[in-house]
Amino acid sequence: MSQPRQLDLEHFLPYRLSLLSNTISQAIAREYEARFGLSVTEWRVLAVLGRYAGLSAVEVAERTAMDKVAVSRAVARLLANERIRRSVHSGDRRRSVLALTPEGQRIYDQVAPRALEYERELLHVLDAEERIWLERLLAKLSGDGLEAVRRIPLPHAGAAR
Amino acid sequence: MSQPRQLDLEHFLPYRLSLLSNTISQAIAREYEARFGLSVTEWRVLAVLGRYAGLSAVEVAERTAMDKVAVSRAVARLLANERIRRSVHSGDRRRSVLALTPEGQRIYDQVAPRALEYERELLHVLDAEERIWLERLLAKLSGDGLEAVRRIPLPHAGAAR
DNA sequence: GCCTTATAGTTTCGGATGAAACCTTTTGCA
């Protein structure tokens, strides 16, 4: 993890993170896509509504880190398949109020434990001490780390395409 | 990091990893897209050829974890922009032999240090001990962890759509 | 009370993506 002077994809932290993350996500996604025809975005909406019923589309977007276009499309498909229902917020007719249908709840109740099982199996290769460090490192990288990255100035706008 | 019984996206490891990884990758990608009009896939091909000239398309795919369709398209665009050149492998006319052009090398020489700078800034929020743990955890999760995940059996094919 | 601005959500449009089909060359082997 000491900085190499040469860029080597295999040792490059962002690349390694991306590979790890994508491989895990795809493994889980493959399952609920096969069983329920859910896309990743649809599953995320379902997951957050399973936990917090009554959110608006924008609130769903905030909790899932999806943009509102993606949420809008996922919501449209979930509505079409009658996995969620939508009503209008009393007092603000722009806002929607989203919640699972019984069918949506049934799917959530099947997929959520499976997602947790993937996480459990992944963590199972770590011992107690390693899990504590993992939590700490994730928190630090996601907090201070991302903040530092966002502060990196763009190069002095000299040469360009 | 102790297993919750309830699925909560904010605390779900795969989701957190995905968010961290995507945020970092996008920060870097934004820069070389703006400066050189490179897509992520094109940059990955350029990066691996900058380090290992003469690879074939399949070898590039292996080193970048991209599928061969994505490599084929990235290679086509890089050729069109004269950032790489392609010849045919002597002795196996199916294989291509890819390498950077001087222009491709020039771009590589500008982007690679910037990519490393993002990594450096990210790691800068960690102290020496934390970096050692990060390396260890990444290796373990990417190795044994992914292997364990891949071994998870699909649910007993009962109910489904 | 108007009128500008902001917010919730949808649609459009151009490009990116992956699975599967496809073409070409090579390999394995009877």
Add this chain to the structure above:
DNA sequence: TGCAAAAGGTTTCATCCGAAACTATAAGGC
């Protein structure tokens, strides 16, 4: 040799995605 199977790449097709434009409602200033 001759031929089936495999491997390197490309194309097709259907889907997905995000930025920007758009509609409708609400909030704020005067």
